[in-house]
Amino acid sequence: MKSLRIDNVSGVVTGRLGEPVLTVGSVRCVDGKIAAFDDDTDADVIVDANGATLCPGLIDSHVHVTFGDWTPRQQTVGWIESYMHGGTTLMMSASEIHVPGRPTDRAGLKGLAIAAQRSWENVRPGGVKVLGGSVIISPALTEEDFAELGAENVRLAKVGFGAFESQSEAAPLVRAAQKAGFVVMNHTGGASVPGSAAVSIDDVLALECDIIGHANGGTTSLPDEDLERMFDAPGALQLVQAGNLRSSLRVIDLAKDRDDLDRILIATDTPTGTGVMPLGMIKTIVEFSSLADLSAADTIALATSNPGRVLHREEGVIDLGRPADMVLLQPPAGGVATDPLSAIERGDVPGICGVIIDGQVQGLRSRNTPAPARLATVH
Structure with a gap:
């Protein structure tokens, strides 16, 4: 089994409409699926999210x-x-x-x-x-x-x-x-x-x-x-x-x-x-949230669980047993907002500090978004 654990998460956006941001500190993934929350079992790869908010890919x-x-x-x-x-x-x-x-x-x-x-x-x-x-x-x-x-x-x-x-x-x-x-x-x-x-x-x-x-x-x-x-x-x-x-x-x-x-x-x-x-997807999320008076979490749902459901896919939701496709968000460095969801709601593109697909780290600091206020690290 291949395992991944993401520590020091400040919260989890589930991707579902109407759901609150979960108070979760860590997410454990096994064989490309989300296996547990707040589980400190050792893993092959450990990502220190450094206070990032985790949301679905x-x-x-x-x-x-x-x-x-x-x-x-x-x-x-x-x-x-x-x-x-x-x-x-x-x-x-x-x-x-x-x-x-x-x-x-x-x-x-x-x-x-x-x-x-x-x-x-x-x-x-x-x-x-x-x-x-x-x-x-x-x-x-x-x-x-x-x-x-x-x-x-x-x-x-x-x-x-x-x-x-x-x-x-x-x-x-x-x-x-x-x-x-x-x-x-x-x-x-x-x-x-x-x-x-x-x-x-x-x-x-x-x-x-x-x-x-x-x-x-x-x-x-x-x-x-x-x-x-x-x-x-x-x-x-x-x-x-x-x-x-x-x-x-x-x-x-x-x-x-x-x-x-x-x-x-x-x-x-x-x-x-x-x-x-x-940045077409994240930019649209920012525009819709800031201009249409939608919460950042609900706007993210329009780009995650909603299309996942229509396409009959398991991706798009952070929940146990779902594919471990995740993005780590930070507020942009030098911005007004102190968290990425507030940045989205005020019209600022957040900084991406990690992208994980099927439980594998595909990228850390984005080369396209504004610089994240804090960087994630991999151990």
Whole structure:
């Protein structure tokens, strides 16, 4: 058994909405799972958190991976490992739409999804878990294709880039994918890449996807009057850093009024034309908490347990038996706040002093966040 113990923790954010910060001084992990709290049993690796607050690793449910740690849109290598330094420990492909020469025929669409799914099973840049292989729903596909892809462990699909006259025409294929166990996400708002189409509120309501992708626009948002109508669709509402911040804040206000915050997901929708954004997840948490009057702990839940639940994953919650994917937060050095959650609530990005994935230390002081007030050390 491989074991890890994190000592001198000042508190634990569970990742669940509405739960208080736990008064926990240490977390013990065994074989990549959280095994105990406040247990001083010896371990193979001991991390001195030096008063850091521990929270779940962040889950980005909208990234545009291709193959390996490279993005052709921005010609950048190493971007996924860099996102780990921003606290992201798990990410989900929003379709491999940016693969150069991407195929659009039936065999090619399926082949691309299977190849990507297989590839990401075998590589973890910076330790980050990548859920790859998201088939692009197209008129070329049939109900039988989703059963075939499901048998090959492809479980993700995206609507918004297929050659439909109206994207709502994809609804029967969305049902077929969901029947086969897929998590289906739709594009929302204006067209984002050449050859794609806008997705209106009527399309969103007809599609009934599991995730309303970039509900705040990617990057062009829906009219204000349509934002409330999105809540009539059954899926989670994903708000992204690469979208419209004004629309995001309106959606959050609506979710609070309707007691629907459990439907809100934070994601980045990067790398795209907006660029590579290693701090995209934590920056969005800071913006939403400070501008929408949400507690830091609840805002973190929008980026951890909420997407974890929608993706049917065990990650995203700090609890016994859960995967040991964790981030250690400190207030930024030289800042006003004396703790990282207060820093988030006042609009400051906290300092990351440790990232742990499956019980293994992947990084200490982040090369991207502000310097943490205190550093963690490993023994």
